[in-house]
Amino acid sequence: MATKSWASGTRVAKSDHSKPKAGELAYGKGDILTIVETGTGKQHYKARHNTTGEEGLVAATNVREREAICVDPSLSLMPWFHGKISGPEAVSKLLPVEDGLFLVRESIRHHGDYVLCVSYSSQVIHYRVIYQDSKLTIDNTQYFYNLLDMIEFYSKHKGAIVTKLLKPKEKEGTKSAELELSKTGWLLDIRELTLGGSIGEGEFGAVYEGDYMGQKVAVKNIKCDVTAQAFLEETTVMTKLQHKNLVRLLGVILHNGLHIVTELMAKGNLVNFLRTRGRHIIEDVCEGMEYLESKRLVHRDLAARNILVSNEGVAKVSDFGLTKLDCKASDNAKLPVKWTAPEALKKEKFSTRSDVWSYGVLLWEMFSYGRQPYPKMSLKEVKELVEQGYRMEAPEECPPSVYALMRCCWEAEPRKRPSFQKLQEKLERELTKQQPWENADPGLNPRSSVSACFRL
DSSP states (O other), rough: OOEOGGGGOOEESOOOOOSOOOTBBBBBOOOOEEEEEOOOSEEEEEETTTTTTEEEEEEGGGGGEEEEOOOOOOOEEEEEOSSSHHHHHHOOOOOOOOEEEEEEESSSTTTTOOOOOEEETTTEEEEEEEEETTEESSSSSSSSSSSSHHHHHHHOHHHHHHHHOOOEOOOOOOOHHHHHHHHHHBOOGGGGGGEEEEEEEEEEEEEEEEEHHHHEEEEEEEOHHHHHHHHHHHHHHHHHTOOOOOOOOEEEEEEEEEEEEEEETTTTTHHHHHHOOOOOOOOHHHHHHHHHHHTTTTOOOGGGGEEEETTTSEEOOOOOTTTTEEEEOOOOOOGGGGGGGGGHHHHHHOHHHHHHHHHHHHHHHTTTTTTOOOOTTTTHHHHHHHHTTTOOOOTTTOOOHHHHHHHHHHOOOGGGGGOHHHHHHHHHHHHHTTTTTGSSOOSHHHHHHTTOOOOO
Protein backbone atom coordinates (compact mmCIF):
# COMPACT_ATOMS: atom_id res chain seq x y z
CA MET A 1 0.00 0.00 0.00
CA ALA A 2 1.27 3.49 -0.85
CA THR A 3 1.96 5.75 2.08
CA LYS A 4 1.94 9.53 2.40
CA SER A 5 5.47 10.79 2.73
CA TRP A 6 6.28 14.45 2.14
CA ALA A 7 9.61 13.61 3.73
CA SER A 8 10.38 12.03 0.37
CA GLY A 9 10.62 15.68 -0.64
CA THR A 10 10.71 17.71 -3.78
CA ARG A 11 12.27 16.57 -7.05
CA VAL A 12 13.32 18.32 -10.25
CA ALA A 13 12.40 16.87 -13.66
CA LYS A 14 15.45 15.77 -15.68
CA SER A 15 13.70 15.83 -19.09
CA ASP A 16 10.39 16.59 -20.80
CA HIS A 17 7.41 14.28 -20.45
CA SER A 18 4.82 16.02 -22.66
CA LYS A 19 2.81 12.98 -23.79
CA PRO A 20 1.78 11.19 -20.58
CA LYS A 21 -0.14 7.94 -20.58
CA ALA A 22 -3.26 7.51 -18.48
CA GLY A 23 -2.47 8.22 -14.83
CA GLU A 24 0.89 9.82 -15.60
CA LEU A 25 1.85 13.45 -14.97
CA ALA A 26 2.89 15.85 -17.75
CA TYR A 27 5.93 18.01 -17.03
CA GLY A 28 8.88 19.72 -18.67
CA LYS A 29 12.60 19.62 -18.00
CA GLY A 30 13.42 21.61 -14.89
CA ASP A 31 9.85 21.60 -13.52
CA ILE A 32 9.53 21.22 -9.74
CA LEU A 33 7.53 18.18 -8.60
CA THR A 34 6.54 17.32 -5.04
CA ILE A 35 6.37 13.61 -4.19
CA VAL A 36 3.05 13.00 -2.43
CA GLU A 37 3.04 9.19 -2.29
CA THR A 38 5.69 6.50 -2.43
CA GLY A 39 4.88 2.85 -2.83
CA THR A 40 6.83 -0.25 -1.88
CA GLY A 41 8.53 -0.18 -5.28
CA LYS A 42 10.94 2.51 -6.38
CA GLN A 43 10.14 2.72 -10.11
CA HIS A 44 7.40 5.36 -9.90
CA TYR A 45 6.23 8.10 -7.55
CA LYS A 46 2.90 9.87 -7.32
CA ALA A 47 3.76 13.55 -7.60
CA ARG A 48 2.14 16.98 -7.74
CA HIS A 49 3.29 19.57 -10.27
CA ASN A 50 4.23 22.68 -8.26
CA THR A 51 2.95 25.02 -10.99
CA THR A 52 -0.14 23.34 -12.45
CA GLY A 53 -1.22 21.55 -9.27
CA GLU A 54 -1.95 18.39 -11.26
CA GLU A 55 -1.08 14.97 -9.83
CA GLY A 56 0.05 11.77 -11.48
CA LEU A 57 2.77 9.14 -11.72
CA VAL A 58 6.36 10.04 -12.60
CA ALA A 59 9.25 7.71 -13.36
CA ALA A 60 11.79 7.69 -10.53
CA THR A 61 14.60 7.68 -13.08
CA ASN A 62 13.35 10.92 -14.65
CA VAL A 63 13.61 13.10 -11.54
CA ARG A 64 16.56 14.20 -9.44
CA GLU A 65 17.11 15.42 -5.89
CA ARG A 66 17.11 19.14 -5.17
CA GLU A 67 20.43 20.90 -5.62
CA ALA A 68 22.25 22.65 -2.83
CA ILE A 69 22.19 26.42 -3.22
CA CYS A 70 25.48 28.21 -3.72
CA VAL A 71 26.31 30.50 -0.78
CA ASP A 72 26.63 33.57 -2.97
CA PRO A 73 26.73 37.13 -1.60
CA SER A 74 24.99 38.29 -4.79
CA LEU A 75 21.94 36.16 -3.95
CA SER A 76 19.29 38.63 -2.83
CA LEU A 77 15.74 38.46 -1.56
CA MET A 78 15.31 41.97 -2.95
CA PRO A 79 17.27 42.26 -6.23
CA TRP A 80 15.07 45.26 -7.09
CA PHE A 81 16.44 47.21 -4.08
CA HIS A 82 19.11 49.64 -5.29
CA GLY A 83 20.07 51.28 -2.00
CA LYS A 84 20.83 54.98 -1.71
CA ILE A 85 20.59 56.34 -5.25
CA SER A 86 19.06 59.66 -6.38
CA GLY A 87 15.83 60.17 -8.34
CA PRO A 88 17.65 60.97 -11.59
CA GLU A 89 19.81 57.85 -11.17
CA ALA A 90 16.66 55.76 -10.70
CA VAL A 91 15.14 57.24 -13.86
CA SER A 92 18.26 56.41 -15.88
CA LYS A 93 18.11 52.80 -14.68
CA LEU A 94 14.46 52.49 -15.73
CA LEU A 95 15.05 53.78 -19.26
CA PRO A 96 13.78 52.99 -21.81
CA VAL A 97 10.39 53.21 -20.08
CA GLU A 98 8.50 49.93 -19.89
CA ASP A 99 5.11 49.84 -18.17
CA GLY A 100 5.35 48.12 -14.79
CA LEU A 101 9.16 48.11 -14.62
CA PHE A 102 10.16 49.13 -11.08
CA LEU A 103 12.88 49.47 -8.45
CA VAL A 104 13.06 50.60 -4.82
CA ARG A 105 15.65 53.02 -3.45
CA GLU A 106 16.43 54.62 -0.12
CA SER A 107 15.06 58.14 0.27
CA ILE A 108 17.84 60.73 0.30
CA ARG A 109 15.60 63.56 1.52
CA HIS A 110 13.73 61.58 4.19
CA HIS A 111 16.08 59.39 6.24
CA GLY A 112 14.54 55.99 7.04
CA ASP A 113 11.95 56.17 4.24
CA TYR A 114 12.07 54.53 0.81
CA VAL A 115 10.95 55.43 -2.70
CA LEU A 116 9.15 53.09 -5.10
CA CYS A 117 10.01 54.10 -8.70
CA VAL A 118 7.65 52.82 -11.40
CA SER A 119 7.79 53.16 -15.18
CA TYR A 120 4.44 53.94 -16.82
CA SER A 121 3.23 55.76 -19.92
CA SER A 122 6.58 57.23 -20.98
CA GLN A 123 7.52 58.47 -17.51
CA VAL A 124 8.92 57.32 -14.18
CA ILE A 125 6.74 57.97 -11.14
CA HIS A 126 8.25 58.16 -7.64
CA TYR A 127 6.18 57.06 -4.62
CA ARG A 128 7.48 57.90 -1.18
CA VAL A 129 7.25 54.89 1.14
CA ILE A 130 6.88 56.24 4.67
CA TYR A 131 8.25 54.28 7.63
CA GLN A 132 6.09 54.86 10.70
CA ASP A 133 5.20 52.77 13.76
CA SER A 134 7.46 49.95 12.50
CA LYS A 135 5.42 49.65 9.28
CA LEU A 136 5.61 50.94 5.71
CA THR A 137 2.91 52.77 3.76
CA ILE A 138 2.45 54.76 0.57
CA ASP A 139 -1.10 56.00 1.10
CA ASN A 140 -1.69 55.75 4.88
CA THR A 141 -4.31 53.11 4.09
CA GLN A 142 -2.37 49.99 3.18
CA TYR A 143 0.42 49.05 5.63
CA PHE A 144 3.25 46.52 5.29
CA TYR A 145 5.77 44.96 7.68
CA ASN A 146 8.56 45.13 5.10
CA LEU A 147 9.47 45.86 1.50
CA LEU A 148 9.03 42.21 0.50
CA ASP A 149 5.38 42.33 1.55
CA MET A 150 4.85 45.67 -0.19
CA ILE A 151 6.26 44.49 -3.51
CA GLU A 152 4.27 41.25 -3.31
CA PHE A 153 1.04 43.22 -2.73
CA TYR A 154 1.55 45.75 -5.54
CA SER A 155 2.56 42.96 -7.92
CA LYS A 156 -0.95 41.56 -7.48
CA HIS A 157 -2.98 44.74 -6.86
CA LYS A 158 -2.79 48.17 -8.44
CA GLY A 159 -3.89 49.79 -5.18
CA ALA A 160 -2.64 53.35 -4.71
CA ILE A 161 -0.10 53.27 -7.55
CA VAL A 162 -0.57 53.84 -11.25
CA THR A 163 -0.02 50.23 -12.37
CA LYS A 164 0.74 46.79 -11.00
CA LEU A 165 4.43 46.04 -10.59
CA LEU A 166 5.20 43.79 -13.52
CA LYS A 167 8.96 43.51 -13.83
CA PRO A 168 11.76 44.25 -11.33
CA LYS A 169 14.79 46.20 -12.44
CA GLU A 170 17.47 44.14 -10.77
CA LYS A 171 20.51 45.81 -9.28
CA GLU A 172 23.62 44.99 -11.25
CA GLY A 173 25.55 42.08 -9.75
CA THR A 174 22.61 40.52 -7.88
CA LYS A 175 20.60 37.37 -8.50
CA SER A 176 17.03 36.71 -7.43
CA ALA A 177 16.92 34.43 -4.38
CA GLU A 178 13.31 33.57 -5.21
CA LEU A 179 14.30 32.38 -8.68
CA GLU A 180 17.25 30.38 -7.32
CA LEU A 181 15.12 28.79 -4.58
CA SER A 182 12.46 27.88 -7.12
CA LYS A 183 14.94 26.53 -9.67
CA THR A 184 16.64 24.27 -7.13
CA GLY A 185 13.38 23.04 -5.61
CA TRP A 186 13.66 24.68 -2.19
CA LEU A 187 10.81 27.18 -2.62
CA LEU A 188 7.68 25.78 -0.96
CA ASP A 189 4.03 26.54 -1.72
CA ILE A 190 2.33 28.79 0.85
CA ARG A 191 -1.01 27.16 -0.05
CA GLU A 192 0.20 23.83 1.33
CA LEU A 193 1.17 25.32 4.72
CA THR A 194 -1.16 25.45 7.71
CA LEU A 195 0.23 27.42 10.64
CA GLY A 196 -0.58 26.45 14.21
CA GLY A 197 0.30 28.10 17.50
CA SER A 198 3.54 29.79 18.46
CA ILE A 199 6.14 27.46 19.99
CA GLY A 200 8.84 30.08 20.51
CA GLU A 201 9.73 33.73 20.25
CA GLY A 202 13.28 34.58 19.28
CA GLU A 203 15.19 37.80 18.81
CA PHE A 204 14.53 37.68 15.06
CA GLY A 205 10.91 36.51 14.96
CA ALA A 206 8.38 33.93 16.06
CA VAL A 207 8.55 30.17 15.52
CA TYR A 208 5.28 28.32 14.85
CA GLU A 209 4.19 24.72 14.72
CA GLY A 210 2.64 23.91 11.36
CA ASP A 211 1.60 21.31 8.85
CA TYR A 212 3.02 21.05 5.34
CA MET A 213 1.38 18.42 3.15
CA GLY A 214 0.59 16.22 6.13
CA GLN A 215 3.98 16.55 7.85
CA LYS A 216 4.37 18.40 11.14
CA VAL A 217 6.88 21.19 10.74
CA ALA A 218 8.40 24.15 12.55
CA VAL A 219 8.21 27.51 10.79
CA LYS A 220 10.53 30.41 11.61
CA ASN A 221 8.96 33.66 10.39
CA ILE A 222 11.30 36.62 9.83
CA LYS A 223 9.63 39.87 8.78
CA CYS A 224 12.51 42.34 8.91
CA ASP A 225 14.08 42.80 5.45
CA VAL A 226 17.66 43.06 6.71
CA THR A 227 17.34 40.09 9.05
CA ALA A 228 15.60 38.02 6.36
CA GLN A 229 18.48 38.67 3.99
CA ALA A 230 20.95 37.60 6.68
CA PHE A 231 18.97 34.41 7.31
CA LEU A 232 19.12 33.63 3.62
CA GLU A 233 22.70 32.55 4.39
CA GLU A 234 21.34 30.12 6.98
CA THR A 235 19.07 28.67 4.32
CA THR A 236 21.78 28.27 1.70
CA VAL A 237 24.08 26.57 4.20
CA MET A 238 21.34 24.18 5.33
CA THR A 239 20.63 23.05 1.75
CA LYS A 240 24.15 21.57 1.67
CA LEU A 241 23.97 19.67 4.96
CA GLN A 242 22.25 16.40 5.82
CA HIS A 243 23.01 14.62 9.06
CA LYS A 244 20.91 12.84 11.66
CA ASN A 245 22.03 15.28 14.36
CA LEU A 246 21.36 18.48 12.42
CA VAL A 247 17.85 19.92 12.13
CA ARG A 248 16.61 19.20 8.58
CA LEU A 249 15.54 22.03 6.30
CA LEU A 250 12.41 21.27 4.29
CA GLY A 251 12.29 24.51 2.33
CA VAL A 252 11.54 28.23 2.26
CA ILE A 253 8.40 30.30 1.69
CA LEU A 254 8.51 33.95 0.60
CA HIS A 255 5.23 35.43 1.85
CA ASN A 256 4.79 38.05 4.56
CA GLY A 257 8.56 38.02 4.91
CA LEU A 258 10.72 34.91 4.96
CA HIS A 259 9.50 31.56 6.33
CA ILE A 260 12.15 28.90 7.00
CA VAL A 261 10.43 25.51 7.25
CA THR A 262 12.20 22.70 9.13
CA GLU A 263 11.30 19.38 10.67
CA LEU A 264 9.47 19.78 13.97
CA MET A 265 11.48 18.92 17.07
CA ALA A 266 8.60 18.11 19.37
CA LYS A 267 10.40 18.44 22.70
CA GLY A 268 11.75 21.90 22.05
CA ASN A 269 15.15 23.31 22.89
CA LEU A 270 17.69 21.79 25.21
CA VAL A 271 17.38 24.46 27.91
CA ASN A 272 13.71 23.61 28.46
CA PHE A 273 14.37 19.88 28.08
CA LEU A 274 17.11 19.94 30.71
CA ARG A 275 14.88 21.83 33.12
CA THR A 276 12.21 19.17 32.87
CA ARG A 277 13.98 15.80 32.50
CA GLY A 278 17.59 15.75 31.44
CA ARG A 279 18.91 13.13 28.98
CA HIS A 280 21.92 11.71 27.19
CA ILE A 281 22.65 14.27 24.47
CA ILE A 282 26.39 14.97 24.78
CA GLU A 283 27.24 12.49 22.06
CA ASP A 284 24.43 13.63 19.73
CA VAL A 285 25.61 17.24 19.84
CA CYS A 286 29.26 16.30 19.44
CA GLU A 287 28.46 14.09 16.45
CA GLY A 288 26.50 16.90 14.78
CA MET A 289 29.35 19.34 15.38
CA GLU A 290 31.91 16.82 14.13
CA TYR A 291 29.97 16.72 10.87
CA LEU A 292 30.08 20.54 10.58
CA GLU A 293 33.78 20.40 11.40
CA SER A 294 34.33 17.92 8.56
CA LYS A 295 32.66 20.42 6.19
CA ARG A 296 34.92 23.21 7.48
CA LEU A 297 31.89 25.09 8.80
CA VAL A 298 31.80 27.07 12.04
CA HIS A 299 28.48 27.41 13.85
CA ARG A 300 29.45 30.41 16.05
CA ASP A 301 26.29 30.20 18.20
CA LEU A 302 26.49 26.73 19.75
CA ALA A 303 24.43 26.82 22.95
CA ALA A 304 21.67 24.83 24.62
CA ARG A 305 19.03 27.17 23.18
CA ASN A 306 20.12 26.09 19.69
CA ILE A 307 20.00 22.35 20.37
CA LEU A 308 16.55 20.93 19.67
CA VAL A 309 15.21 17.61 20.89
CA SER A 310 12.96 15.37 18.80
CA ASN A 311 10.01 13.37 20.07
CA GLU A 312 12.33 10.34 20.17
CA GLY A 313 14.79 12.20 22.42
CA VAL A 314 17.41 12.77 19.69
CA ALA A 315 19.33 16.04 20.06
CA LYS A 316 20.04 18.01 16.88
CA VAL A 317 22.04 21.17 16.23
CA SER A 318 19.93 24.05 14.95
CA ASP A 319 20.01 27.72 14.01
CA PHE A 320 22.67 28.18 11.39
CA GLY A 321 22.09 31.94 11.18
CA LEU A 322 25.71 32.66 12.05
CA THR A 323 27.32 29.70 10.28
CA LYS A 324 30.41 30.62 8.26
CA LEU A 325 33.21 28.84 6.49
CA ASP A 326 36.16 28.09 8.73
CA CYS A 327 38.38 30.83 7.34
CA LYS A 328 38.93 32.89 10.47
CA ALA A 329 37.36 35.88 8.73
CA SER A 330 36.30 38.86 10.79
CA ASP A 331 32.61 39.60 11.11
CA ASN A 332 30.66 42.27 12.89
CA ALA A 333 27.66 40.13 13.77
CA LYS A 334 26.20 40.40 17.23
CA LEU A 335 27.98 37.77 19.33
CA PRO A 336 26.57 35.61 22.16
CA VAL A 337 29.25 36.73 24.63
CA LYS A 338 28.85 34.04 27.30
CA TRP A 339 29.31 31.25 24.76
CA THR A 340 32.01 32.84 22.58
CA ALA A 341 35.71 31.99 22.78
CA PRO A 342 38.07 34.79 23.91
CA GLU A 343 39.89 35.02 20.56
CA ALA A 344 36.53 35.48 18.81
CA LEU A 345 35.44 38.17 21.29
CA LYS A 346 38.73 40.05 21.11
CA LYS A 347 39.85 39.62 17.51
CA GLU A 348 36.70 38.21 15.84
CA LYS A 349 38.64 35.10 14.79
CA PHE A 350 36.39 32.07 14.43
CA SER A 351 37.29 28.44 13.84
CA THR A 352 35.97 25.02 14.77
CA ARG A 353 38.08 25.36 17.93
CA SER A 354 36.01 28.40 18.97
CA ASP A 355 32.96 26.13 18.57
CA VAL A 356 34.71 23.66 20.88
CA TRP A 357 34.89 26.42 23.50
CA SER A 358 31.13 26.91 23.11
CA TYR A 359 30.62 23.16 23.45
CA GLY A 360 32.32 23.35 26.85
CA VAL A 361 29.86 26.07 27.90
CA LEU A 362 27.00 23.94 26.60
CA LEU A 363 28.22 21.06 28.80
CA TRP A 364 28.13 23.46 31.77
CA GLU A 365 24.51 24.34 30.86
CA MET A 366 23.59 20.66 30.72
CA PHE A 367 25.06 19.78 34.09
CA SER A 368 23.54 22.83 35.76
CA TYR A 369 20.08 21.87 34.41
CA GLY A 370 19.88 24.74 31.97
CA ARG A 371 21.14 27.59 34.16
CA GLN A 372 22.49 30.73 32.48
CA PRO A 373 26.33 30.51 32.24
CA TYR A 374 28.38 32.92 34.35
CA PRO A 375 25.45 33.52 36.72
CA LYS A 376 25.03 37.07 38.06
CA MET A 377 27.87 38.37 35.87
CA SER A 378 27.43 41.15 33.30
CA LEU A 379 28.64 40.67 29.73
CA LYS A 380 31.38 43.21 30.35
CA GLU A 381 32.58 41.27 33.40
CA VAL A 382 32.54 38.01 31.47
CA LYS A 383 34.69 39.43 28.65
CA GLU A 384 37.23 40.95 31.03
CA LEU A 385 37.50 38.02 33.45
CA VAL A 386 37.69 35.30 30.78
CA GLU A 387 40.47 37.23 29.05
CA GLN A 388 42.31 37.30 32.41
CA GLY A 389 42.02 33.51 32.74
CA TYR A 390 38.82 33.07 34.78
CA ARG A 391 36.86 29.86 34.16
CA MET A 392 33.49 28.85 35.63
CA GLU A 393 33.43 26.50 38.59
CA ALA A 394 31.91 23.06 38.11
CA PRO A 395 28.12 22.89 38.53
CA GLU A 396 26.92 21.29 41.75
CA GLU A 397 27.29 17.48 41.68
CA CYS A 398 28.97 17.57 38.28
CA PRO A 399 31.37 14.59 37.93
CA PRO A 400 35.05 15.66 37.99
CA SER A 401 35.65 13.83 34.68
CA VAL A 402 33.00 15.93 32.95
CA TYR A 403 34.33 19.17 34.41
CA ALA A 404 37.80 18.17 33.20
CA LEU A 405 36.36 17.90 29.69
CA MET A 406 34.89 21.40 30.02
CA ARG A 407 38.26 22.77 31.04
CA CYS A 408 39.90 21.13 28.00
CA CYS A 409 37.40 22.95 25.81
CA TRP A 410 38.25 26.24 27.58
CA GLU A 411 41.98 26.24 26.88
CA ALA A 412 43.08 29.82 26.16
CA GLU A 413 45.02 28.77 23.06
CA PRO A 414 42.67 27.38 20.38
CA ARG A 415 45.24 24.82 19.14
CA LYS A 416 45.30 23.19 22.59
CA ARG A 417 41.57 22.49 22.52
CA PRO A 418 40.52 19.06 21.21
CA SER A 419 38.80 18.79 17.83
CA PHE A 420 35.23 17.52 17.70
CA GLN A 421 36.57 14.40 16.05
CA LYS A 422 38.81 13.75 19.06
CA LEU A 423 35.99 14.57 21.46
CA GLN A 424 33.69 12.18 19.60
CA GLU A 425 36.29 9.38 19.63
CA LYS A 426 36.75 9.83 23.38
CA LEU A 427 33.01 9.86 24.00
CA GLU A 428 32.44 6.72 21.93
CA ARG A 429 35.29 4.93 23.69
CA GLU A 430 34.12 5.87 27.15
CA LEU A 431 30.41 5.30 26.56
CA THR A 432 30.94 1.76 25.26
CA LYS A 433 32.66 0.84 28.53
CA GLN A 434 29.58 1.51 30.60
CA GLN A 435 25.84 1.10 30.44
CA PRO A 436 24.35 3.52 27.86
CA TRP A 437 22.53 6.40 29.51
CA GLU A 438 19.26 5.70 27.74
CA ASN A 439 19.17 2.27 29.41
CA ALA A 440 19.99 3.62 32.85
CA ASP A 441 17.46 3.77 35.65
CA PRO A 442 15.17 6.71 34.72
CA GLY A 443 14.85 7.55 38.40
CA LEU A 444 18.55 8.34 38.67
CA ASN A 445 19.82 11.88 38.80
CA PRO A 446 20.96 12.44 35.18
CA ARG A 447 24.29 13.81 36.39
CA SER A 448 24.86 10.71 38.52
CA SER A 449 24.08 8.44 35.56
CA VAL A 450 26.58 10.42 33.51
CA SER A 451 29.27 9.91 36.12
CA ALA A 452 28.64 6.20 35.94
CA CYS A 453 29.76 6.06 32.31
CA PHE A 454 32.39 8.82 32.15
CA ARG A 455 36.05 8.26 32.89
CA LEU A 456 38.03 10.97 31.10
